Amino acid sequence: MAIILGDHQYGKAENRIVRIVRDTPRHEIHDVNVSTALRGDFAPAHLVGDQSNVLPTDSQKQTAYAYAKRLGTASIEEYGLSLARHFVDDVPPVAAARIEIEDYAWERALVDGVEHDHTWVRKGQEVRTASVTVEGRGDAQRTWITGGLKDLVILKSTGSEFHGFYEDEYTVLEPTTDRVMATSLVATWRFTTTEADWNAVYAGVRSLLVRQFAVVHSLALQQTLYEMGKAVLEAYDVIAEVRLSAPNKHHFRYDLERFGIENDNEVFHADDRPYGLIQASVTRDDAPDAGPAWRRQDAFA
Known part of the structure; x- marks a missing residue:
C-alpha cells in the first residue's frame, strides 16, 4: 500500500x-x-x-x-x-x-x-x-470571484406556512398555516466576470434577497430560498450561481392558555437550538465551470 x-x-x-x-x-x-x-x-x-x-x-x-x-x-x-x-x-x-x-x-x-x-x-x-x-x-490564468453576505438576521411575522409534511411514529410537530419565519442568512453568489460594479451588485442582490423573503408567501423555507436565488439570477446575468444557507430560527407560540390568557400568534418562545438548517444552490443550466476542487469551501459555510 x-x-x-x-x-x-x-x-x-x-x-x-x-x-x-x-x-x-x-x-x-x-x-x-x-x-x-x-x-x-x-x-x-x-x-x-x-x-x-x-x-x-x-x-x-x-x-x-x-x-x-x-x-x-x-x-x-x-x-x-x-x-x-x-x-x-x-x-x-x-x-x-x-x-x-x-x-x-x-x-x-x-x-x-x-x-x-x-x-x-x-x-x-x-x-x-x-x-x-x-x-x-x-x-x-483563470479567476473565480464570489460575493456574499452572512449574519443577515431577518424575520417575518406572517406569510409562512408549514404543513403536508411526511409523518412517522416520532412526528409530534403540529402543521401550521400561519407561523413566524426567521433566519440568519448566509448567501454566496459566483460571478461570471472579473469586471463588475461590485458595490452596486452587492446592494442590489441584498435588496432582492430581503424583498423575496418578505413578499413570497412561503409554504416552506426551502421554497423561499429557491425564489430568492431565482430572482438574483434573473436580475444579474453576471452571476452564475447563488448558494444559500438558512438556519430556521424557530419561534414557537407560547402556551398562555394555562393562565387563562388568549394567545392568537402574539407571544412566542424564540428557540435558538436545535434548529433546522436549510441549504440550497440555484444555478443557470449553462453556468460556467465552478473552478478548482478547493473551491468547495464556497459550498455551504
Whole structure:
C-alpha cells in the first residue's frame, strides 16, 4: 500500500485590517478580515521539511496590509483580486491563490443631528463577504470571484406556512398555516466576470434577497430560498450561481392558555437550538465551470 500526500494549501487566516482614508476632512473607513491561502509546489515542505518554495505566512500578512492602501477607493472584490494576482504572478512557486474577505460595516455617528466627519458607530447588520481565486499565469490564468453576505438576521411575522409534511411514529410537530419565519442568512453568489460594479451588485442582490423573503408567501423555507436565488439570477446575468444557507430560527407560540390568557400568534418562545438548517444552490443550466476542487469551501459555510 502506497501512502501519498493529498491536496494541500497554506496561508494566513484572519488578518484584521482597518483602512482610514484621510484624503479630505471627511474621512472614510474600511474594516476587513482577510484570509489568504496558497497552492503550488509545496510537497517538499510536507515530505522532507524543505521550505525553499514556501512564502512565509507572515509575508502573506504583510502583503495584505501593504495592499490595503488600495482599499481607499476599491471594493473588497477589487482588493482581493489585486492581492491574489500578486501572489500568483509575482511568487514563482505559487500556482493558485485564494483570498477570503469579510467587510464590517460602520455608519457615521450623529452629532447634534449631523453626520460626523471622522466618528463612526459599528452597524449591527450583516457582514459582507467576498472570495477571489486566481490560478495559473499568462493566457492560461483563470479567476473565480464570489460575493456574499452572512449574519443577515431577518424575520417575518406572517406569510409562512408549514404543513403536508411526511409523518412517522416520532412526528409530534403540529402543521401550521400561519407561523413566524426567521433566519440568519448566509448567501454566496459566483460571478461570471472579473469586471463588475461590485458595490452596486452587492446592494442590489441584498435588496432582492430581503424583498423575496418578505413578499413570497412561503409554504416552506426551502421554497423561499429557491425564489430568492431565482430572482438574483434573473436580475444579474453576471452571476452564475447563488448558494444559500438558512438556519430556521424557530419561534414557537407560547402556551398562555394555562393562565387563562388568549394567545392568537402574539407571544412566542424564540428557540435558538436545535434548529433546522436549510441549504440550497440555484444555478443557470449553462453556468460556467465552478473552478478548482478547493473551491468547495464556497459550498455551504
